[in-house]
Amino acid sequence: MAAIIARGLTHGYGEGPVLRALDLEVAAGEVLFLMGPSGCGKTTLLTLIGALRSVQQGELTVLGHALHGVDDAARVASRRRTGFVFQHHNLHRSLTALQNVMVGLEARGQSRLPQAEAMCRAALASVGLAGFEARRQDKLSGGQRQRVAIARALVGGPQLLLADEPTGALDSTTGREVMAAMRSLARAQGTTLVIVTHDPRLHEAGDRVIAMEDGQIRSMRKEFAL
Amino acid sequence: MIAGRLPLGWIQLAHQPGRFAMALCGVAAAVTLVFMQLGFMNMIFDTTVMVHRLLRADLVLVSPSFRDMMSTGTIPRRRVVQALGVEGVADAEALYTATRDWVKPDGERGTLLLLATRPDFAAFTDPVITAQQHLLAQPGSILLDAGARGDYRAVLDGLARGEDWRTEMGGRAITVVGRFRLGSSFGNEGVLIASDETLQALALNRAAAAPNIGLVRLAPGADLRATQAAIAAMLDPADTRVLTHAEFVQHTRGYMVSNSPIAIVFGFGLVVGLVVGAMVVTQILTADVQEHMGEYATFKAMGFSNRRILAIVYEQSLLLAALGFPIGLLCALGLYEMIRAAVAMPITMPLSRVAIVFGATFAMCALAGTLATRRARRVDPADVF
Ligand SMILES: Nc1ncnc2c1ncn2[C@@H]1O[C@H](COP(=O)(O)OP(=O)(O)OP(=O)(O)O)[C@@H](O)[C@H]1O
Ligand SMILES: [Mg+2]
Numbered sequence: 001m002a003a004i005i006a007r008g009l010t011h012g013y014g015e016g017p018v019l020r021a022l023d024l025e026v027a028a029g030e031v032l033f034l035m036g037p038s039g040c041g042k043t044t045l046l047t048l049i050g051a052l053r054s055v056q057q058g059e060l061t062v063l064g065h066a067l068h069g070v071d072d073a074a075r076v077a078s079r080r081r082t083g084f085v086f087q088h089h090n091l092h093r094s095l096t097a098l099q100n101v102m103v104g105l106e107a108r109g110q111s112r113l114p115q116a117e118a119m120c121r122a123a124l125a126s127v128g129l130a131g132f133e134a135r136r137q138d139k140l141s142g143g144q145r146q147r148v149a150i151a152r153a154l155v156g157g158p159q160l161l162l163a164d165e166p167t168g169a170l171d172s173t174t175g176r177e178v179m180a181a182m183r184s185l186a187r188a189q190g191t192t193l194v195i196v197t198h199d200p201r202l203h204e205a206g207d208r209v210i211a212m213e214d215g216q217i218r219s220m221r222k223e224f225a226l
Numbered sequence: 227m228i229a230g231r232l233p234l235g236w237i238q239l240a241h242q243p244g245r246f247a248m249a250l251c252g253v254a255a256a257v258t259l260v261f262m263q264l265g266f267m268n269m270i271f272d273t274t275v276m277v278h279r280l281l282r283a284d285l286v287l288v289s290p291s292f293r294d295m296m297s298t299g300t301i302p303r304r305r306v307v308q309a310l311g312v313e314g315v316a317d318a319e320a321l322y323t324a325t326r327d328w329v330k331p332d333g334e335r336g337t338l339l340l341l342a343t344r345p346d347f348a349a350f351t352d353p354v355i356t357a358q359q360h361l362l363a364q365p366g367s368i369l370l371d372a373g374a375r376g377d378y379r380a381v382l383d384g385l386a387r388g389e390d391w392r393t394e395m396g397g398r399a400i401t402v403v404g405r406f407r408l409g410s411s412f413g414n415e416g417v418l419i420a421s422d423e424t425l426q427a428l429a430l431n432r433a434a435a436a437p438n439i440g441l442v443r444l445a446p447g448a449d450l451r452a453t454q455a456a457i458a459a460m461l462d463p464a465d466t467r468v469l470t471h472a473e474f475v476q477h478t479r480g481y482m483v484s485n486s487p488i489a490i491v492f493g494f495g496l497v498v499g500l501v502v503g504a505m506v507v508t509q510i511l512t513a514d515v516q517e518h519m520g521e522y523a524t525f526k527a528m529g530f531s532n533r534r535i536l537a538i539v540y541e542q543s544l545l546l547a548a549l550g551f552p553i554g555l556l557c558a559l560g561l562y563e564m565i566r567a568a569v570a571m572p573i574t575m576p577l578s579r580v581a582i583v584f585g586a587t588f589a590m591c592a593l594a595g596t597l598a599t600r601r602a603r604r605v606d607p608a609d610v611f
Contacts, residue, residue, distance in 0.1 A: 043611050052527055052608040079607070080529035086610055090524040092234075094241035099232055106231060107528035152528075164611060 001064075003028040003160055003192035004049055009058035011044055018044050020215040021058065028159070031183065031193040033203050036212030042196045043164055045212070049194065050162050051078035063159050080108050083153030083191070085163035085182065089145040091137045097124060097148045098133035104152035123151035126188075127181040143174035147181055154185045161186055163195040167202065179205055235541030238514060249510040250550045256503025256590065257554020258561070260496050260583050261575075265562055267492035269573045274482050275475045276408060276572065277339065277417060281321070282351045285309075285454055286474040287440030287466050294478045295339060296414065298323055300436040305466045309440060312456050314448030319347040320437030322422055324429045325414060328395040330376050338374065339414045342425035349441055355419060358404035362421040368395075370402045373409035374416020375569065396428045409572055442468075500586060504594045511542055511598035519605060526607035536599045543595030544588065551587045555580065 004026040011019040018041040026032050034042050047053045048060060048067070054075065055068040063081050065074070083104075091100050101120040105111045113119070124133060127147035137145050146166060153161055163182065167175030179195075179202050186193050195206070203209050209221045239246045277295045287309060289299030303320055310318045322342040327335045343349045345362040361367055370391075372382055381391045382405060391402040400420075410416045426432055444453055450470060457468045469477060483489050515522070522535050562573045 047608050047611065050527065052610070076529055076531055079527060082529075084527050084610070086524075090520065090610060092518075092521045092524075094237050095232070099237075102232060103234075103525065104528055107525065107530050111231065 001028050002026060002061075003030070003063060004194070005059075005061045006045075006049075007059040009045075009048065009055070009060055011041075011048060011053070011056050018215050019048075022216055024210075024217060026192060026194060028192055029190050030208065031186070031206045032195070033206040033209040034194060034196045034212060035198060035200075035203075035209065036218075040212045041215045042212055046162050046164050046194065046196060049160075050082050050084060051075040081158055081160065083158040083161040085146070085149055085153045085161065085166040087165040087168045089137070089142075089149040091145055091148055091152075093137055096134050096136055097129060097140065097151075100137075100148055101152045101155050104155045108156035108158070110156045120151075120155055123155040123185075124148070126185050127151045128177075141174075143170055143178055146170060146174075146178050150178065150182050150185065154182075154189065154191065157189045158191060160192045160194070163193070163197075165196055165198065167197060167199065172199070172201070175199065175202065233541065235538045236545055238518065238538070239542055239545060242514070245510055245514065249507055249546050250553060252503055252506030252510070253546050253550025253587065253591065254553035254557060256499045256506070257551055257583060257587055258557040259499035259502075260586065261554065261558030261579070262561060263492045263495040263499065264579055264583070265558070265565075265573045265575070267488060268579075269565075269571055270488055271479050271482055272572055272574075273409070275478050277341070278471075278475045278478060280341075280350055280352060280355075280408060280417070281439075281441060281471075282349055282443070283441035283471055283474075284444045284450060285442040285457065286469050286471060287442065287457075287461075288469060288474065288477075289438075289465065290463070290467055292439075292467070292477070293481050295323060296325065298438040300438055301440060301466045303435045303437055305461055306437070306440040306442075308460055309442050309457050309468075312453060312460065314444055314453040314456070315442055316445040316448075317347075317443040319343055319349060319441055320422070321349060321439040321441055322425045322432065323438045324425060324432065326395050326418075326428060328400070328418075329393050330378075331380055331391075331393075332377060334376075336374075336376055336415045338371070338416050338418045340418045340420060340425060340428070342420045342422045343441075345421045347441075350419070352406050352408075354406045358406070359419075361403045362419065362424065364401075364403070365421070365424055365427060366398070366400045367403045367420065367424065368400050369404045369406055369419040371409070371416035371418065372405045372407045375410040376415060398428055400424070400428070410569065440466075500590050503587075504590045504597075507543060507546055507591055507594035508597040511539055511594060512601055514542065515539060515598055515601045519601075519609070522602060522605045523607055523609040526605055527610045532603065535602050535605060539599045539602055540592070540595045543591040543598070547588045547591035550591075551584055554587070555583075 002025050006022055006024040009019050009022040010017050036042055048055060049062055051067055060067045062078060065078055067078060098120055101123050102111060105116055105120060127150050129147055167178050170178060183205050210217055211219045274294050287301055287305055289301050291299035306318050306320050309315055324340045325337055326340050327337055330336050345359050348356045350356060358369055384391055385405055392399060408417050426434060454468055454470060562575060565573050
């Protein structure tokens, strides 16, 4: 089954399209890397898949639900099935690590489960942050913050994780650790991963690498030798 | 305990103690101001009927031009006698009023309201007065309101030792022979009670045939409305009206509410207090929304509904109302106490007023929250990038 199917996806911000009749299919459980020059439309594509913007033209189906021609409520529902990791951690500065993860669980409607707190603690532990539950972001390193953000995105088991340059603000060693944390957590939950990154050294972790150019898919490289 | 729904509004406020304190001060100041306006307004209205309440009567005969105790008009004395003949009436007597200057213990002059009736007629609700009325049979004798404005401590101490106090009123010598407690109002500094005979001696222009008010008391079991109607049928409406005691109080209170600018002036102050409070809270909540736009965009990208984001702002506004109100109430109670001590006027805090201001505080904060959410409504989840 395909987690994402895009057909003739065209999107613009006023002066000419940014995405031009883009076609893409991502299998469930696949780890896909997306690269391409700045301004080619990678983030735009992610915001469409993540239902943060409405589809202007073309068809887009994510996790079996069409996102073209739907209302705001359908987009909110789709966001709840999707996890996001951003270039910047975007943690809430007044919340502890555990509370930040709990917000992710609340967004998924699972924060009232009796095991909610245990789920959040487990998510933090799985990114190597057991013992950091009560820390606020100003007491965490950049890599730790990004790992909290990953725990927040993956708690509650979304079927799809979208990451936009999640290691962009980190040094390469920390970046590799964060990427590994994201991968192993996603693998354990069978989550489909779509990751935008400019760092080719990270691509070895993926099933497929796609290069975008001028709003279209230009090439795919498959089957990296590990 | 973090399960369920995080109190994000509370957490954000608690993380900005300076801003939180400022918002609480804004709410508390508005609440205090509103309480002061209502307190002063009702104090004025209450003082205008303080003497009404001192009069012991079921029905009251007044002139059609009657407004309040300082402006009563007069009625023919025979109307009181006529009322006595009506079935169901047990007792009726005339009450005379006059405002007179007298010389206070410090030598200054003060204007007091003089009430006078037959010394053997129990015209007053205060048993302290009734018990001393026989002393007034002696011409020139007077009972003094211990709550009157001015320093009467020496006089009151003297009375406690059994020493009368002699002073001068309207060019004549009078003797204070006893005391009671009522309190001053804006119109006069306090009340004096004398016999009708003493009043006529002090106010030479006053005819015994033209009292100011008639006090009528019913026999046990008599019907108030029926007796009122029976008296009214007999009187000439051109010179006398008959009111129940409640109507008598309401007449003056209602007159003050609708014919004086008091309600408008204080109502205006009250609205200003609420508007300023709402503005302060709106400013502070808007600043908090502004500062958390990034977080809110992230929450929306994660699947928070618009409602859930707005709920954070409303949670903050209701918290400010719930915490700011008691602070404002305490301040107001303290100020009320100071006013009671300073001007000897009956400023009180009825529960109904507490409830109304409590409601108004929540309305004010809810309005501020609504204004502050205008910004939060525009949060775009795509702004996370
Ligand atoms: N909100 C917006 N309003 C107007 N134009 C936008 C907006 N977001 C993106 N664009 C434009 O669309 C184009 C594609 O932007 P996008 O962010 O998708 O590129 P990107 O591939 O993610 O680039 P980068 O690698 O620099 O992040 C750019 O030319 C950008 O200027
Ligand atoms: Mg981008």
